[in-house]
Amino acid sequence: MTLNELTIHGLQDLIRKKEVTSTEIVTDVFKRIDAVEERVRSFTTVMKEQAFEEAKRADEEIRKGTLKPLTGIPVALKDIHCTKGVRTTCGSHILHNFVPPYDGTVVRKLRGEGAVFVGKTNMDEFAMGSSTENSWFGPTCNPWDLERIPGGSSGGSAAALAADECIAATGSDTGGSIRQPAALCGVVGLKPTYGRVSRYGLVAFASSLDQIGPFTKDVEDAAIMMNAIAGYDPMESTSVPMDVPDYRSFIGKDIKGFTVGIPKEYFIEGIDPEVDAAVKRTIQVIEGLGAKSVPISLPHTQYCLAVYYIIAPAEASSNLARYDGVKYGYRSADGRDLMEMYKKTRSQGFGAEVKRRIMIGTYALSSGYYDAYYKKASQVRTLIKRDFQEAFKTCDVILTPTTPTPAFKIGEKMDDPLQMYLSDIFTISTNLAGIPGISVPCGYTQSGLPIGVQFQAGHFEEGKLLQVAHAYERHSGIERRRPKL
Template structure:
C-alpha cells in the first residue's frame, strides 16, 4: 500500500520509528500533488519549500532523539481562510489576493508547535460562503470521486485534499456545515466542534457567532488526534472556553452499550434523497446490533433553521466584511474619484457575486426598521432551536441523521439557484445555531459510487462521546477505507 494512503496515526508512527523520513514523505506528497492536483484543484497556495524545511527540522529532532509534537511529521492542509504567517491567505477572494498575514491563527500556531507539516492552503467558496466550492474567486475544486461533481463546501479544498491523498489531515471551518457537508460528499471524516471549543483567532470571520474550525481526517482516531491538538482556551478569543480538553483518544474503543440514539423525524422528511436515507437507515441497524436503543423524536423548529441561519450569518458577514475597503490591505481599485468611489469600485471588483448577495441581504436585515423583524426575530428563533436540542438531549445521548440531503451534485447544477444551494446545509445548520458538536462519517455509497455521510450530534462539549459513537460504527464498517480512483490508478 502506498504511504500516502495511511492514516495520520500510522504515518506518524513510521516517522517517529524512522521507518521513513519526514522529508521523504513530503517529497512523495508533492510528487503526487503535482501529478493529480491539476484535475482536483484543491489548493490555492502550495507550501512546498516551507513544508520541506519543517520536515527537515522534524527529521533532525527525531535523529537527535528530541521530543516531538503530537502531529510530528504529518502533512496537513489548511483552509485558506485560516491565517498563516508569511503565507498568502486569500479566503478565495480577489479582495485578499496578495494578503500575507503577519500572524498565525491560534490553530496554526498549535499545528506548528505539534510539529505538523503545513503543505498548503486549500480552496473554498469565497469567504466560506457556499456549499460547493464553486464560489471561489480562483478555481473550482473537483470531487476526487467524480471530477464532474462538486466536493461540497465551503471547505471543499480541504475535504478533497484528504480524499485525494494530498494531505493526511486538513483543517476547515464550519459556519453552517462547511466541514461536515464536504466531508460527507468526499467520503472522509469531518468534525465541527462545540462553538468555543477551538479558538477562532486568525480564522477570517464569516458568521462570528456560528464559525468554528473543524477537522478533516481519514478516520475517527485521526479526528481525535487532530482535535486534541487544536482544542482549548485562547486568551485572544473571548468566545473560546476554559472547559478542559479531555484526551479524545482515550477510551475511544469504549463501545456503545446502552446508547440511546435520537432519530429526529424532521431530518428524514421530504427532500431527502432515497439513497442517502437508505444508507443512514442501514447504518442505524449496525448500532442496533451493537446494543443501542432508538428514540424517535422531534426537533420542531428545524423548519426555520435555514431561514434563521441566512439572516444571522449574513448579518454578521455584512459587518465582518466591511473592513475590506482598499484602505489598509488587500485589493484596491486602480482609478477612483474620492473615497466613496474608491470603496465602491474596490468592493465591486474585489468580491464575487455570492459574497455581494450576502452582504446585501445582511445589511438589509440589520437596517433600521427591519432589525426587529429580521435579526431580532431570528435570534429568538435561534434560542428555540437550541431549546429543541436541549430537550432532545434529556432523552438521548446523541442524534443521528444524514449530513447532506444528497450525495455530491454536478458542477454547475445548483450554481444559479442560490435557494437550492442553501438547502444543501439543511441538516448541518441547526448544530451551528445551537453551538453543539457534530461529526460526519462515511456510511455508504450511492449507485453512482459517490460517498454518503452520516451525522452524529451530541451535547455541548461532548466531542469525546461523539467520537466514541462514531468509532463504534467505523470499526464495524469499511466505508472509510475505500479510496477514489484517480488517474486510472489507485494510489
C-alpha cells in the same frame, strides 16, 4: 500503498519505529500533488519548499527522539487561517495579495505539535457557499467524480484529503462547511462546540456561528487533531476556559447502553433514496453494538434555514465592512474620492454570492427591518437551541444524514441560490445551537459517490461523538475505497 495514503496514527507508528522519515512522507505527498492537482485543484497555494524544510527539521526531532503528537505529519490548511508570511486569500479577489504578519492560534498550535504544512486549500469566497464554486480561483473538483462539486465551503480541504494530497486538513464550519464536504468526499469532518477551538486568526464570516475543525481519514485521527487544536485562548474572547479531555481516550470505547436519538424531521421527502437507505443501515449497525435508538423530535427544524440565512448574512455584512481597500488587500484604482474608492474596491473585489449576502445582511439590519428579521431570527434560534436541550435529556447523541443528496454536478445550482442553500439543510442547526457535530462515511451510491452520516451531541461532548463515530466506523463493514484518479 504510498505513504500519502496512510492515516496520522498509521504514520506515527512507522515514525516511532524509525521506519519512515517525514521527508519520505512529504515526498510522497508532493508526488501525488504533482500527479493529480491539475485535475482536482484543491489548493490555492502550495507550500512545497517550506514543507521540505519543515520535514527536515521534523526528521531532526525524530532522530533525537523528541516526538510530538504531529511531528512530521503533512497537514493542509483551509485558506481562511492567517499564516505568517504565506498569502491568505479566503478564496477572494479582495484578499488575493494579503500576506498576514502573524499565525492564527490553530496554525500556531499545529506547528507547535510538529505538523508540516503542505499548502492552503481552496474554498468558497469568505466561506460563503456549499460547493467551492464561489472561489475567485475557480472550482475544486470532487475526486470521486471530477464533474461534481466537492461540497463547500471547505471543499479544497475535503478534496485534497480524499485525493491523498495530504494526511489531514483543517476547515471552518459556519453552517456545515466541514461536515457537508466531508460527506460528499468520503472523509471524516468534525465541527467542535462553539468556543472549543480558538478563532483567533480565522478570517471572520459569521462570528456567532464560525468554528474551526479537522478533516481526517478516520475517526482516531480526528481525535488526534482535536487534541492539538482545542482549548482556551486569551486572544479569543469567545473561546471557553474549560479543561480539554484527551480525545484519544474515547477511541475504542464501546457504546453499550448509549441512546441514539433519531429526529423524524431529518428523514423527509426530497432526501435521496440511496442516502436514506445508507443512513438507516447505520442505525442498524449502531443498534447491533448495544446502543438503543429512540425516535425524537426537533420541532423547529423547518425554520433553521431561514434563521441561518438572516443571522449569517447579517453578521457577515458587518464583518466584511473591513474590506475597504485602505489597510490591506485589493484597492480599485478608479475611485476619485474616498466614497467612490470604497464602492469600486468592494464591488470589484467581492464575488456575486458575497455581495448577495452582504445585501441580505445589510437589509436585515437596516433601520425599520431589524425587529422583523434579525431579532425574530435570533428568537427562533433560542427555540432551536431549546429543542436540542430537550432532546439531549432523552438521548446521548443524535443521528441524521449529513446531506440530503450526494455530490451534485458543477454548475447545477449556481443560478438558484435558494436551491444551493438547501444542501446545508441538515448541518445548519448544529451551528445555531452551538453544539458539536461529526460526519463519518457510511457508504456509497450505485454510481460510487460517498455518503455521510452525521452525529450531534450536547455542548462540549466531542468525546461522545468520537466514541460513537469510532465504534460505528470500526464495525460498519463498509469497504474502504479510494477515488480512481
